[in-house]
Amino acid sequence: MDKKFCTIISLFVGIAVAVVFMVPCLYAGTEVPDVIKMEHKAYTKHKKGIVEFAHKKHVKEYKATCGECHHDKDGKPLENLKAGDDVQNCMKCHKKAGYIKGKKAKGLSKEQKLEYHANAMHDNCKPCHKKFNKKNGLKSKDKGAAPTTCKACHPKAPGK
Template sequence: MNKMLWILVVVASAALFLAAGIYAKTVPDVIPLQDPAYKEHKKGVVQFSHGKHQKDYAKEYADLYARGCGECHHDKDGKPLANLNEGDPVQKCIECHKKPGEVPKELKKQWREKKVKKADQKKMKLEYHAEAYHMNCRGCHKAFNKKYKPKKAPTTCTKCHPKKE
């Protein structure tokens, strides 16, 4: 091989490594949770500290993170994706929890009147994007607050949704 060709090979492989490096770092530390499926966000947009949740909290409160990334990410059957890696493709919650927003009040009332079983209510509730989020986020935060008193993870609206101007 002549010299020029060698230089080309070196440059090309360096570019590949670089691209791989950038790809592996694509999960931002803070993700604004503002799904475009919504016509309008009634509440202030949650600035979710993905980096802290996935690294710092997972290490410090390992007991709450038995399923690793799978505490929040799961497959089409709801099975936790415990061994997810940075750079793996991740489906957005909306792809499965398809209905934007929370369960409409009217519908909740109907469920109560018809005495729909709690388990069935939960299933139907989970079709709604904001309900799936609230269940996931608040679920862990409640467990945390109970165990790590007096420390507090947010469970009230404005602690996650900043007040709109």
């Protein structure tokens, strides 16, 4: 065999080996746990228990699409996401810990209220849960109803 042919074969083998190792990395993304504990270091003094979000159940059983929860900076659904894609934590944009309501929220625009993480979560989850219950003729305390009360989503905090 001539030297040029061996060099070309070696090059193709090298490229093939590189591709074999690189392709899985391109599709790895982040693994989504079946249940996501919605905790963040910003909530060091959270009075209620931390919500445990059943991600797999929402996707598999309820057929929720990615865009129903995940959105861009303008609030438009991210419908092109797929399992394993890397998504930002909600606190990346909804940076203020806590829930603002009552006198403190008076005069604030919807956008200003959505700067608060808990407001964003509640505004995203509760309407969907209420819609699910209405569609299925369920009251919030019925078996199989989507939770719409504080206690239904927030378990009792340890030591409370």
